[in-house]
Amino acid sequence: MSEKKPVNRNGVGFIACYKGKEIASSANFKELANKTNVKPLLGDKNLLIKHNVPEGLIAIY
Amino acid sequence: MQSIKLACPKTQTPFGEMFYPGLIVGVLLDSGKYQTFEFILDSGADCTVAPHYLAEMTGNHLTITPDAYMTGIAGVEMPCHKGKLSLKIRDLKFDVRCLFTESDNTLFLLGRLDFFSSFKILFDGSQCNIILTRQ
Numbered sequence: 001m002s003e004k005k006p007v008n009r010n011g012v013g014f015i016a017c018y019k020g021k022e023i024a025s026s027a028n029f030k031e032l033a034n035k036t037n038v039k040p041l042l043g044d045k046n047l048l049i050k051h052n053v054p055e056g057l058i059a060i061y
Numbered sequence: 062m063q064s065i066k067l068a069c070p071k072t073q074t075p076f077g078e079m080f081y082p083g084l085i086v087g088v089l090l091d092s093g094k095y096q097t098f099e100f101i102l103d104s105g106a107d108c109t110v111a112p113h114y115l116a117e118m119t120g121n122h123l124t125i126t127p128d129a130y131m132t133g134i135a136g137v138e139m140p141c142h143k144g145k146l147s148l149k150i151r152d153l154k155f156d157v158r159c160l161f162t163e164s165d166n167t168l169f170l171l172g173r174l175d176f177f178s179s180f181k182i183l184f185d186g187s188q189c190n191i192i193l194t195r196q
Binding site: 013027028029030031033042043045047048049050051053055056057058059060061 | 072073074075076081083085090092094095096097098099101103105106112113114115118133134165166167168169170
């Protein structure tokens with residue numbers, strides 16, 4: 001019997017990526033934007049803030 | 062007319078891998094710099110929606126009491142505040158009116174108001190991209 005890959009449903013929230021690499025995450029946008037490793041980078045073209053999309057869920061907005 | 066093709070990510074769902082309409086959008090901050098966010102392009106949303114703290118970051122002075130309410134799939138009314146965002150997709154700049162919720166857990170949704178009147182929008186699910194043409 002083949003084993004199913006575990007599904008990551010952690011944290012519907014926000015992540016910050018710098019040069020494509022995740023550097024911080026939080027369920028709360030204000031908390032994320034004020035993290036010590038994110039705040040100084042705000043406005044830097046290499047910083048991307050996006051949603052953390054949980055795997056295996058259907059999203060309806 | 063200027064057109065741009067934007068590659069979109071995919072997401073895993075119980076139905077398998079699906080096209081995810083995440084758009085990379087620069088938001089003009091109070092500092093004068095653009096911060097890049099991924100917004101969900103949501104044709105079902107009347108207008109753009111963002112978390113409360115983004116209002117502070119962008120210099121929007123919101124009313125103390127809510128000046129609008131919104132509702133969604135859950136049927137729950139949420140108080141919110143009217144504001145504006147100056148946005149940039151690649152080198153295309155435009156403004157949208159926006160609702161800021163009173164929560165910092167709200168996702169970034171790019172809705173129809175002001176955006177759909179500024180661009181013709183093609184969702185190409187088979188190629189996983191969105192094509193915007195300035196009107």
